[in-house]
Structures are given as structure tokens and as C-alpha cells.
Amino acid sequence: xxxxxAADSFDVIVIGAGPVGENAADRAxxxxxxxxxxxxxxxxxxxxxxxxxPSKALLRPVLAQHAAERVEGVTGARLxxxxxxxxxxxxxxxxxxxxxxxxxDDAGITLLRGHARLVGERAVEVDGxxxxxxxxxxxxxxxxxxxxxxxxxxxxxxxxxxxATTAEVIPERLVVLGGGVVACELATAYAALGSRVTLLxxxxxxxxxxxxxxxxxxxxxLRAAGVDVRLGVQATTVQRPRPGGEVTVQCDDxxxxxxxxxxxxxGRRPATADLGVDTVGATMDDSGYVVVDDTLQVTxxxxxxxxxxGDVTGRNLLTHMGKYDARVCGDVxxxxxxxxxxxxxxxxxxxxxxxPPQVVFTDPEVASVGLTSSAARERGLRVRTVDVDMSSxxxxxxxxxxxxxxxxxxxxxxxxxxxGVTFVGQDVQEMAHAATIAVVGEVPLDRLWHAVPSFPTMSxxxxxxxxxxxx
Amino acid sequence: xxxxxAADSFDVIVIGAGPVGENAADRAxxxxxxxxxxxxxxxxxxxxxxxxxPSKALLRPVLAQHAAERVEGVTGARLxxxxxxxxxxxxxxxxxxxxxxxxxDDAGITLLRGHARLVGERAVEVDGxxxxxxxxxxxxxxxxxxxxxxxxxxxxxxxxxxxATTAEVIPERLVVLGGGVVACELATAYAALGSRVTLLxxxxxxxxxxxxxxxxxxxxxLRAAGVDVRLGVQATTVQRPRPGGEVTVQCDDxxxxxxxxxxxxxGRRPATADLGVDTVGATMDDSGYVVVDDTLQVTxxxxxxxxxxGDVTGRNLLTHMGKYDARVCGDVxxxxxxxxxxxxxxxxxxxxxxxPPQVVFTDPEVASVGLTSSAARERGLRVRTVDVDMSSxxxxxxxxxxxxxxxxxxxxxxxxxxxGVTFVGQDVQEMAHAATIAVVGEVPLDRLWHAVPSFPTMSxxxxxxxxxxxx
Numbered sequence: 001x002x003x004x005x006a007a008d009s010f011d012v013i014v015i016g017a018g019p020v021g022e023n024a025a026d027r028a029x030x031x032x033x034x035x036x037x038x039x040x041x042x043x044x045x046x047x048x049x050x051x052x053x054p055s056k057a058l059l060r061p062v063l064a065q066h067a068a069e070r071v072e073g074v075t076g077a078r079l080x081x082x083x084x085x086x087x088x089x090x091x092x093x094x095x096x097x098x099x100x101x102x103x104x105d106d107a108g109i110t111l112l113r114g115h116a117r118l119v120g121e122r123a124v125e126v127d128g129x130x131x132x133x134x135x136x137x138x139x140x141x142x143x144x145x146x147x148x149x150x151x152x153x154x155x156x157x158x159x160x161x162x163x164a165t166t167a168e169v170i171p172e173r174l175v176v177l178g179g180g181v182v183a184c185e186l187a188t189a190y191a192a193l194g195s196r197v198t199l200l201x202x203x204x205x206x207x208x209x210x211x212x213x214x215x216x217x218x219x220x221x222l223r224a225a226g227v228d229v230r231l232g233v234q235a236t237t238v239q240r241p242r243p244g245g246e247v248t249v250q251c252d253d254x255x256x257x258x259x260x261x262x263x264x265x266x267g268r269r270p271a272t273a274d275l276g277v278d279t280v281g282a283t284m285d286d287s288g289y290v291v292v293d294d295t296l297q298v299t300x301x302x303x304x305x306x307x308x309x310g311d312v313t314g315r316n317l318l319t320h321m322g323k324y325d326a327r328v329c330g331d332v333x334x335x336x337x338x339x340x341x342x343x344x345x346x347x348x349x350x351x352x353x354x355x356p357p358q359v360v361f362t363d364p365e366v367a368s369v370g371l372t373s374s375a376a377r378e379r380g381l382r383v384r385t386v387d388v389d390m391s392s393x394x395x396x397x398x399x400x401x402x403x404x405x406x407x408x409x410x411x412x413x414x415x416x417x418x419x420g421v422t423f424v425g426q427d428v429q430e431m432a433h434a435a436t437i438a439v440v441g442e443v444p445l446d447r448l449w450h451a452v453p454s455f456p457t458m459s460x461x462x463x464x465x466x467x468x469x470x471x
Numbered sequence: 472x473x474x475x476x477a478a479d480s481f482d483v484i485v486i487g488a489g490p491v492g493e494n495a496a497d498r499a500x501x502x503x504x505x506x507x508x509x510x511x512x513x514x515x516x517x518x519x520x521x522x523x524x525p526s527k528a529l530l531r532p533v534l535a536q537h538a539a540e541r542v543e544g545v546t547g548a549r550l551x552x553x554x555x556x557x558x559x560x561x562x563x564x565x566x567x568x569x570x571x572x573x574x575x576d577d578a579g580i581t582l583l584r585g586h587a588r589l590v591g592e593r594a595v596e597v598d599g600x601x602x603x604x605x606x607x608x609x610x611x612x613x614x615x616x617x618x619x620x621x622x623x624x625x626x627x628x629x630x631x632x633x634x635a636t637t638a639e640v641i642p643e644r645l646v647v648l649g650g651g652v653v654a655c656e657l658a659t660a661y662a663a664l665g666s667r668v669t670l671l672x673x674x675x676x677x678x679x680x681x682x683x684x685x686x687x688x689x690x691x692x693l694r695a696a697g698v699d700v701r702l703g704v705q706a707t708t709v710q711r712p713r714p715g716g717e718v719t720v721q722c723d724d725x726x727x728x729x730x731x732x733x734x735x736x737x738g739r740r741p742a743t744a745d746l747g748v749d750t751v752g753a754t755m756d757d758s759g760y761v762v763v764d765d766t767l768q769v770t771x772x773x774x775x776x777x778x779x780x781g782d783v784t785g786r787n788l789l790t791h792m793g794k795y796d797a798r799v800c801g802d803v804x805x806x807x808x809x810x811x812x813x814x815x816x817x818x819x820x821x822x823x824x825x826x827p828p829q830v831v832f833t834d835p836e837v838a839s840v841g842l843t844s845s846a847a848r849e850r851g852l853r854v855r856t857v858d859v860d861m862s863s864x865x866x867x868x869x870x871x872x873x874x875x876x877x878x879x880x881x882x883x884x885x886x887x888x889x890x891g892v893t894f895v896g897q898d899v900q901e902m903a904h905a906a907t908i909a910v911v912g913e914v915p916l917d918r919l920w921h922a923v924p925s926f927p928t929m930s931x932x933x934x935x936x937x938x939x940x941x942x
Contacts, residue, residue, distance in 0.1 A: 047926070052926055052927055053865070060542055060869055061545045064538050068536060071531055071535045072557065072558040073532030073536075073554040073557075073558050074532045074536045074549070074551070075554070076547040079544060080546050081544075083543050084544035320931070321923060323926070346942060351921040367925070398527045398528060427901070430900075432924075433924050433930035434907070436924070443912035450911050451828075451911040454829055454838070454903050455523055456523050457900050457903065
């Protein structure tokens with residue numbers, strides 16, 4: 001690794017070394033630009049240590065055990081919580097980022113450790129030391145957990161995703177505030193690992209951005225796993241008289257819930273604190289996200305040198321979509337620096353606007369892409385919604401005895417293409433990508449009819465969906 | 472169910488009530504044509520009782536148990552062979568077809584039980600009773616196991632897929648002749664259920680029609696499961712002095728292998744015996760398959776009344792491809808009978824020529840579609856082959872500790888589209904369909920780059936493939 005102090009100027013400085021920053025740095029540097037990346041915490045970012053990766057590391061044993069339980073002919077599968085935590089620790093490298101640092105070295109990217117601040121055009125200060133970026137600065141600082149102003153919440157030192165994904169002890173009673181992906185996934189994990197979990201969701205259903213049926217089936221799944229799911233219930237005050245002691249949540253329905261830990265999974269906010277975006281005149285949206293165009297350039301800043309990608313832009317708060325933006329961003333920076341055309345097929349992040357693919361690793365899983373039926377209608381599309389049971393495909397019931405799940409397809413009637421697809425059920429995670437290719441590829445339904453799903457896979461549910469749509 | 476004897480004439484007579492015949496009958500009858508289906512054995516056909524369905528019913532517990540074993544945090548999962556057999560029995564309805572008969576009733580299709588023979592233009596005799604088909608006859612008789620002329624083989628009363636998928640007892644020692652899908656899947660099942668399995672494959676590798684790496688990894692998997700896999704070895708004579716007793720196979724390498732049962736999984740042949748195809752002048756190819764066009768019409772027979780679909784045509788010997796042909800065939804028959812255009816988008820089985828999607832439920836699984844790299848070159852395409860390890864996607868290693876597998880993509884360099892994709896690894900079954908949509912949809916690589924796989928799924932291997940291809 002090149003010594004940071006020897007290099008005060010770079011072609012590109014990327015702020016934030018999560019997967020998004022790493023991808024932007026890697027792509028920007030491929031044609032020889034000299035790239036630095038700044039990180040004040042762990043190289044690898046939130047995703048690698050405190051979010052997707054540890055969540056999936058915890059959840060995969062849970063889901064594999066459930067899957068084994070649901071097949072006549074397999075017996076005795078059980079979860080060993082301490083081994084599950086050990087697996088998680090391996091995946092987060094015991095919070096040691098040296099593996100990721102080696103990757104940066106191999107990619108020829110200079111790591112600057114410290115807190116970065118924009119201090120003017122093409123200028124970044126890292127812990128007070130000034131660096132110049134000859135070509136571009138990329139903001140990839142991500143997001144932080146949001147903690148709303150519920151009286152007593154902050155003082156109660158609630159868990160966020162960070163503590164919940166790295167805990168060494170399984171609390172006897174866990175109260176979860178929220179009903180989104182983080183809340184549902186971690187409730188699934190902790191319930192399986194032995195906690196008595198109570199989930200308090202302000203809204204009328206779980207997974208509010210997904211198709212309603214997804215939230216309903218996930219609520220059913222959580223309840224079957226012993227989680228006390230309470231919908232339409234808002235926490236009004238939180239009390240934790242003694243640090244580390246019992247925590248009590250007062251709800252607006254008059255009930256009180258007590259736990260040994262409290263997980264606040266109440267959304268995210270952009271990580272722009274003390275980033276100096278104001279010093280260069282960048283425009284933020286109402287929620288504080290940095291506004292960019294489809295090349296990921298911050299359009300409000302003159303000179304074309306400032307870019308942003310990942311959660312900090314608020315486009316799609318998902319690791320894979322942030323990485324997608326980062327690839328576009330890095331390629332655009334490299335092309336513009338070399339005077340090459342910047343409008344190649346990979347140089348506009350247009351798929352950001354279609355509705356992102358996403359998999360929720362609950363039980364049942366939710367795999368989706370594109371627009372929900374209601375979101376499509378809000379956009380003014382003339383759509384038709386098609387629903388079928390997953391069990392209409394023999395492959396589903398062969399996969400798990402008594403398989404429960406559903407599939408929904410949202411068809412744009414004017415264009416004869418799909419604008420949204422949702423699968424809910426065990427082991428649907430890899431079904432997301434077929435839907436993603438269909439939606440992003442705008443493959444006409446008439447042609448999808450010739451894409452034959454293999455018997456006896458669960459993907460045969462595509463046949464039932466297309467038949468219902470009139471094929 | 473309408474009484475068969477009351478109805479000597481129908482609009483359409485379908486011969487063979489497997490999934491293929493059922494689909495053809497269903498689609499042909501949707502607009503009101505009067506349809507009969509003839510079956511001499513079980514309604515539901517080979518697939519439902521003796522092939523895909525029982526195989527998957529047997530294999531799913533095996534694969535679920537292996538999957539559970541490969542995740543730190545799950546312990547104790549083991550296979551209960553008698554429960555596995557019970558699950559299989561449930562799936563094949565204890566060889567009772569009344570559920571399938573009810574489905575025919577509900578679909579308004581008349582069932583004629585017996586042996587069908589063509590006896591002239593639009594004329595079918597069922598156990599000697601003559602029926603007229605005003606519009607069309609569809610041959611959907613499928614295929615039978617082939618038994619080559621190996622001295623002693625027939626007399627040894629070997630198992631074929633029929634006995635191997637319905638056995639009530641797990642033989643202590645099983646000898647498998649063959650190295651295709653049936654051989655590999657059933658060797659996987661029986662090895663897990665407790666048999667000592669020896670597999671003798673004449674060719675140099677397993678799964679000869681798949682990419683070479685698939686056969687190699689499946690051989691590795693079988694060997695790891697205790698199967699004695701012998702490649703390049705041909706059985707020269709078979710001896711079984713006492714029915715039900717030991718069976719001995721002499722091999723051309725001088726070795727002798729002894730088992731308690733012998734499974735002959737040596738390919739298929741069209742089920743045209745005593746079908747009367749000669750009486751109407753239908754042309755067969757060199758292997759005896761009935762030649763049809765892309766509307767599934769038997770072109771060699773004048774009058775446009777004779778169709779064939781499924782295995783009997785030899786187009787693609789796979790249930791799902793047979794059903795695809797059947798849907799096309801049924802729609803074409805209905806359209807032609809009604810005087811509607813017969814060239815709608817669903818009325819040519821053009822996807823038959825692309826190379827079929829297929830999933831092999833071994834461990835590792837093989838999910839593929841389209842052409843292998845060598846088949847593409849044989850067709851004169853200018854292709855580029857891209858290989859990556861499945862473990863290059865974090866989602867794979869999160870799915871199973873120490874995940875082993877690979878992905879291969881065959882790119883048509885002239886058109887910038889995929890013509891073949893193969894995934895080998897645990898739980899890749901549902902990854903086939905994304906590849907199928909990409910190949911059949913001819914989605915350009917430039918556009919696939921915008922179809923973002925979700926993190927952390929195994930489908931992120933698509934990113935690595937596309938990067939290697941230059942995206």
C-alpha cells in the first residue's frame with residue numbers, strides 16, 4: 001500500500017470504503033487513474049460488518065434448518081445458536097478489515113484512514129490533512145440508522161442494525177421497533193436463536209414498500225415462529241432506568257412491552273454529517289440525500305468534479321444498487337478523464353428508476369423487482385395484476401412439504417411487458433434474477449412464453465403467471 | 472367423465488395421457504373442441520410416476536439434508552430412508568391415478584383407457600374399438616427406456632428408471648450402467664439412502680451433453696458421497712444366475728462388478744411400438760422419432776390432421792419441453808379448427824432449437840440452458856466462453872460453507888447475446904430460469920449489465936460473468 005502521506009494529490013478521491021466506494025474506486029482506476037479511498041471506520045463498510053453480510057450469515061442456518069424440517073425424510077436438524085454466532089463472526093472477520101485492505105492494495109487503490117471533509121472544489125481534508133483530487137471526488141458515505149424523536153428512545157441506548165448484527169449474547173426478550181426489512185430479518189433471526197421477540201410496527205403491515213401479500217405472509221411466518229407481531233402500534237415512550245437493564249416501551253394502544261434489549265429498526269438517514277457538502281454548494285433533497293443525475297454526478301456543483309453514489313444519494317438504499325451506481329460512476333469518471341465518450345451503454349444508471357430488485361431473507365423469503373401494483377398505478381401506468389399460489393408449481397411442493405407462498409406479476413398492458421414481479425416463499429431468493437432480467441430487459445410477454453421453466457423447479461410458477469396473463 | 476362408449480367420434484384424440492398429452496388436450500379443448508385422451512397405463516404418464524416427480528421426491532430430502540450439513544450452526548440433520556420412500560409414495564399417489572383422472576374430468580376431456588393404434592386417416596382404434604377424430608390426432612406416447620444389446624442384460628431383469636423410482640427396498644449394492652441424468656440422479660439418491668453404488672459409464676465423462684465441467688463436478692460429488700464412479704468403462708456381459716439374486720457385470724477393462732440390483736440408465740427410445748404410424752405413412756428419423764414441424768404437425772402425413780409432441784418427436788426429451796410443444800400444438804389445432812390465424816406468437820415451438828433449459832438434481836446440481844460452448848461452435852457460431860467460480864459471489868459461500876461450483880456463459884460475439892449458460896453448484900436450480908429468459912429473450916449483454924442481481928444472492932455470479940465478458 002502506498003503511504004498516504006507521500007501522496008497529497010490523486011486523480012480521484014472516493015469518500016467511504018464500503019462496497020459502493022470500493023466499486024467506484026475500482027472502476028474509476030481501471031484505466032490508470034490514481035485513486036484514493038478514505039475510510040474512518042472499517043474498510044468494507046456497513047454492509048460487510050453490520051448489515052447484509054452478518055444478517056445473511058445469521059439467517060442462512062435458520063432458513064436451512066427450517067427447510068430441512070419441512071421435508072419428510074430429514075430428521076433431527078436443529079439450530080446451535082453459539083455456532084450460528086461463530087459463523088457470523090467468521091463472515092464479519094471478527095470486525096478486522098485487513099482482508100478488505102489487501103483487496104484495495106491488489107487493486108492499486110490508496111487507503112487514507114480518517115474522517116474526510118470536503119473543503120472546497122476538488123479538495124478533501126482527511127483528519128485535517130488536505131488532499132487534491134485532479135479529476136473527481138466521489139461521495140460514498142452511505143447511511144446511518146435513523147432514530148426518531150420518541151421520548152426516552154435515545155437514552156435507552158437501543159440496538160440498531162449495528163448491535164443486532166454483532167451481538168455476542170442472545171437476549172431473552174427482544175423488542176423490535178419497525179416493520180421494514182431490517183426489523184423483519186432480525187426478528188426472524190433472534191426468534192430462531194431463542195429470543196422472545198415482540199415486534200411493534202406503526203404501519204398497518206410489514207414491509208410497507210413491498211406488495212401487501214408479502215407483508216402478510218411474512219407476518220404469518222414470524223407469528224408461526226413465535227414472534228408477537230403487533231401492527232398499527234406506535235411506541236410513545238421508552239424507559240430504561242438502568243443501562244443494560246430492562247427496557248420498557250409504552251405503546252399508543254395502552255399496552256406496555258418489556259424486553260432485555262430494544263432494536264430500533266426505523267429507517268435510515270444519509271451519512272452527510274460533517275462531510276462539508278455545504279462548503280461546495282451541493283443540493284440535498286428534503287430528506288438530506290445528495291441529488292445526482294444518472295451519471296451519478298452532483299449536478300448542483302459546477303465543474304463536473306463531484307459525484308455521489310450509494311445510500312447517500314437516496315436513489316435505492318440497497319448494497320447491490322449502490323454498487324450498480326458505483327460501476328456507472330467509476331466508468332463515467334474514467335471515460336470523461338480520458339476524453340472518451342461518456343454515453344456508452346453502461347454509463348447511465350437508468351435501471352435505478354425501474355424499482356430495485358431485492359431479496360428479504362425472512363421465512364418466507366420475499367424476492368421482488370420493479371414496481372408494486374400500486375406504485376405502477378401511481379406512475380399512471382395501465383397495469384394488470386396477476387396472482388398465483390407458488391404451490392401451483394409442483395416444484396414448490398416438492399421443495400418443501402406444505403409449501404406456502406405466492407407470486408405476483410404486474411403487467412404493463414400498453415407495452416406488453418412486466419413492470420413488477422414478487423415471489424414470496426421458501427427458497428425464492430434466486431428467483432429474483434429471472435424477474436429482474438425480464439423487467440430490465442423489457443422482454444415481451446409473448447416471448448417470455450417461450451422461456452420454458454424447467455420441471456420440476458419452482459420457477460414453473462412463471463407458466464401459471466403467464467397463463468393467467470393470457471398467454 | 473363422459474362415457475367413452477357413448478362417443479365414437481371426437482374433434483381431437485390425444486394418444487398418451489402424460490403431462491405432454493394432458494397439456495395438448497387442455498389447450499386444444501379450450502375453445503370448445505371435443506377432446507379425448509387415450510392412456511393404456513396410468514394417467515399422468517412416466518414423468519408423474521416413474522421419472523422426474525419420484526426422482527425429485529427422493530432427491531429433495533437428500534439435498535436438503537446435505538444443505539443443512541453444510542451450514543455451521545445447523546446440527547443433527549440426517550436422512551430417514553423409510554420416510555424418504557414414504558414421501559416418494561405420496562408424490563406418486565401410490566401409483567393411483569384417480570387425482571389425474573379428476574383433473575381430466577374438470578377439464579372436460581374424455582378419457583379412453585386402453586391401447587391406441589392409428590388405423591387410417593383420422594382413425595384411432597382403442598383396444599379394438601374404432602374412434603374418429605374430426606380435426607386432429609396427437610401422438611404423445613413418450614419414450615421407453617432403451618436396453619442395448621449387452622449379452623445377458625435383458626435376462627438379468629435390470630431396473631430401469633421405472634423400478635428405480637418405485638423401489639420399496641434399498642439394495643445393499645447397486646450397479647448403475649450409464650452416466651446421463653437418470654444415472655447420476657439415481658446414483659445420488661441411492662448412495663444417500665444407503666446403497667453402495669458403482670456407476671459404469673462408457674464415455675469419458677458424466678452428463679455428456681452438458682458442459683464438461685458439469686460432468687466433472689458431478690463426478691466429484693458422487694465420489695464424495697461414496698459412489699464408485701468408473702469412466703470409460705463398458706459393460707460387456709451381464710450375468711444373473713438366479714432371478715432376484717446377485718448380478719455380475721463384466722467390464723471391458725477386465726474388472727467385474729457385483730451388485731444386488733442393476734440399473735440400466737442407457738438412454739431412451741420413442742414409444743411407437745404398435746402405434747400404427749406406418750399405416751398412415753408417417754416419416755420417422757433414423758432413431759425412430761416422429762418428425763414434426765414447429766407447429767408439431769407430422770409433415771409427412773397429408774391432410775394436416777396428425778400431430779406429435781413430447782419425447783416421441785425426439786426434439787427435446789424433457790417433460791417441460793414436451794409440455795411447451797404441447798401448448799403450441801394444442802393452440803395451433805384450436806386455431807386451425809376455428810379458422811383463426813395459426814401464426815400467433817405462441818404458435819411456433821421455435822425455442823426447441825435453442826437448446827433446452829434443464830436442471831439435474833444431483834449434488835452439485837446442474838442448471839443449464841442453450842448450447843454448450845462446443846455445440847455452439849459446431850453450429851458455426853463465433854462464441855466466447857466465460858467461466859467463473861460460483862464462490863466469486865459472496866451469496867454462494869453464505870448459502871453453504873465451502874461452496875464449490877462454477878458458472879459458464881457462452882456469448883455469441885456477433886450478436887452480443889448469450890447462447891448458453893450453465894451453473895453447477897448447490898441450490899442452483901432456480902438460477903436456470905434467469906438464464907433461460909436471457910437466452911430466449913436475446914437480451915443483449917449491454918442490457919443484462921443493468922439487470923442487477925440482489926446482494927447477497929448467488930445470482931451475483933452474473934456480475935462476475937458479465938465483467939469477464941467485458942461489461
